[in-house]
Amino acid sequence: MSGNSDPLTPRAKLAVTAGKAVAAASRAAGRGSGSVIGGRVALKLDPDLLARLAQNLDVTLVSATNGKTTTTRLIAEALRAAGPVVSNALGANMPAGITSALAGSSDARYGVIEVDEKYLAGVARDTDPKCIALLNLSRDQLDRAAETRMLAENWREGLAGSKAVIVANCDDPLVVWAASSSPNVIWVAAGQMWKDDAWSCPSCGGVMQRPGDDWFCGECGFRRPTPSWALSGDHVLDPHGSAWPIHLQLPGRANKANAASSAAVAAVFGVPPQVALERMYQVQAVAGRYDVVQFQQRDLRLLLAKNPAGWLETFSLIDPPPTPVILSVNARGADGTDTSWLWDVDYTRLTGHPICVIGDRKLDLAVRLEVANQQFQVCENLDQAVQMSPPGRIEVIANYTAFQDLRRRVGN
Structure with a gap:
């Protein structure tokens, strides 16, 4: 339980201060929140x-x-x-x-x-x-x-x-x-x-x-x-x-x-x-997930799905056809570089939705959708995908780094 006694040794206080300074410098340089690099520095100075x-x-x-x-x-x-x-x-x-x-x-x-x-x-x-x-x-x-x-x-x-x-x-x-x-x-x-x-x-x-x-x-x-x-x-x-x-x-x-x-x-x-x-009930969106954002005069709902289990849950909550869907898949370090998991996802659940495909691995996803007999278009980027989508709100489903890319693009 918390009390008033200060558990931090001088070394720990130094570690916390140094970590915060490094995090602030990282933020100022536009490299994200700085929390990870700040934490690494702090743990180097005091492993406990x-x-x-x-x-x-x-x-x-x-x-x-x-x-x-x-x-x-x-x-x-x-x-x-x-x-x-x-x-x-x-x-x-x-x-x-x-x-x-x-x-x-x-x-x-x-x-x-x-x-x-x-x-x-x-x-x-x-x-x-x-x-x-x-x-x-x-x-x-x-x-x-x-x-x-x-x-x-x-x-x-x-x-x-x-x-x-x-x-x-x-x-x-x-x-x-x-x-x-x-x-x-x-x-x-x-x-x-x-x-x-x-x-x-x-x-x-x-x-x-x-x-x-x-x-x-x-x-x-x-x-x-x-x-x-x-x-x-x-x-x-x-x-x-x-x-x-x-x-x-x-x-x-x-x-x-x-x-x-x-x-x-x-x-x-x-x-x-x-x-x-x-x-x-207070929670509306979590780190951008489920947010509805305005982009190019359209409402986009941003959905994160990182693996087969996540895609299955996400398909169950999107609006019914003919709501347009944009799918974005990357395979960078934080995603895992192996995209064979795409073959475990049941993409027939998207039948009836107009689909646009973007992301670093859009061609891997295109092959998978072809096999699942889905109608889709491959697009260069989010801007083009939004322009090619029929009217109405758009569901945008992306894996981890693709989701971060989307949030940056829509200013979220």
Whole structure:
């Protein structure tokens, strides 16, 4: 809990000051927020800085392949009902970015921190979290991310015996396998549209049986745990069986699932579901995602989809045909350079939408759409794609660096 005692040693204070100075210089040079470079410098000067900054906070960590940034934001809004919150709201989710975010606030009581899946165990060791939210695990950045079963294994080993309350999605077998090593787990039925990463049992390798919404391994008996919280249509069911309405400005089923998990986390800190869910309504857009922007006299809705699971969720929330759709795919370092994941996405869901394709890997995407029998045009850039799109609001779906490019172009 936070008190008035200052946990920072002179060395730690120097590290924080130096980190902020470097971040400010980076911003002044127009190189982004500077949070990552600032955090790196600070950690070089004091390798224990993250632990020191976290020791006066009640920390929640949020990790997943999809939905981390949004869920972090929803939890932060909910916990503000109980006290000041510090969070890495812009998604810098590796140790340097997290250190930078925590260094920016001295009076916070709660820390709500998004963590890259590969760094979860280490950040959990450093920050001694009170709560960890685990949402989902699916294929992402194929050329460099560990295979999903290995990530689940890393989580399982890293969280074994953790004192934290784990809030975990019981509909994702990989998450259940990862969380099952922890003594204190709250299970949330948050749903799982994308099932292609969990057909084999993470415990024994046997074939998963999936009757209805249930799942179990016929060989070793590993099975879906009974949830105490659940997403049910437009409501969250709490452990007492009460149904609380979800009112969000963010679209889609996936965000209702994020809200259900966030309500379960808020309850760990004594914030009741009604209060938590009302506060989540404040969130309109998250780092540009879901924003509707004006560009060339048109309304563009910006949607981020980084991997097959994310594209599937995104297709479910776009306006029906004949709403025009612009798709943009890059394959730079932050995206992963392997685009073979495009073949795992069911692009037949776009039938009836006029489609324009842009981005560094527009030709890879064009081949994929050709095979899926979709009608599309390849365009040079966003400006041309907007000009070629028929009237009405345009849905723009992009992967990670393509999304950042779009935001720069539309001045968002």
